[in-house]
Amino acid sequence: MNEQDRLMFEKYDQFINNLKQKFQFVKCPRYNISVGEGWWNIVENLCQQISELSPPEQFQVSQIKEKFGGLRFYWNGYSELKEDLKAQITSLIRKAESEAYKTCQDCGNPGVICRKPSGWIFVACENHQKEENAENAEDIFLFKDTK
Ligand SMILES: [Zn+2]
Numbered sequence: 001m002n003e004q005d006r007l008m009f010e011k012y013d014q015f016i017n018n019l020k021q022k023f024q025f026v027k028c029p030r031y032n033i034s035v036g037e038g039w040w041n042i043v044e045n046l047c048q049q050i051s052e053l054s055p056p057e058q059f060q061v062s063q064i065k066e067k068f069g070g071l072r073f074y075w076n077g078y079s080e081l082k083e084d085l086k087a088q089i090t091s092l093i094r095k096a097e098s099e100a101y102k103t104c105q106d107c108g109n110p111g112v113i114c115r116k117p118s119g120w121i122f123v124a125c126e127n128h129q130k131e132e133n134a135e136n137a138e139d140i141f142l143f144k145d146t147k
Helices: 003-022 037-051 083-101 126-131 138-145
Strands: 060-067 070-076 112-115 121-124
Touching: 003 037, 037 060, 037 070, 037 083, 070 083, 112 138, 121 126
Parallel strands: none
Antiparallel strands: 060 070, 112 121
16 A cells, blocks of 8 residues: 555545544444545535434434445434434435535535546546546436436
């Protein structure tokens, strides 16, 4: 592991430790949390907003990851939560997902959905889009704001 990788690894470790410490409902193993640094604020804000709703202990986050350029935030306890709380949590997650679609995964600057030459879909700012030699792929994600 080179120095840059080591620093990144340490930083990531800190992010996860902090998240798990601050929010008891983030109980999943660390390997179930996998999001780029540009989205860390979104994830932390989302957890903060959920914690302000004081969910019961049945609410447990099982996975936080990126898939096809989108933020995925999975949780358990769905059948045990009251309807209004479920609706509130779901709406907060939807808001975070929409924000992630407009936020560079690498640096957190405003971004758009892009496609790498390999076909990989991700969200990038102008700089990171260039760096990855990626093309704009907003067209394939037109449905993203409708769900
Ligand atoms: Zn960027």
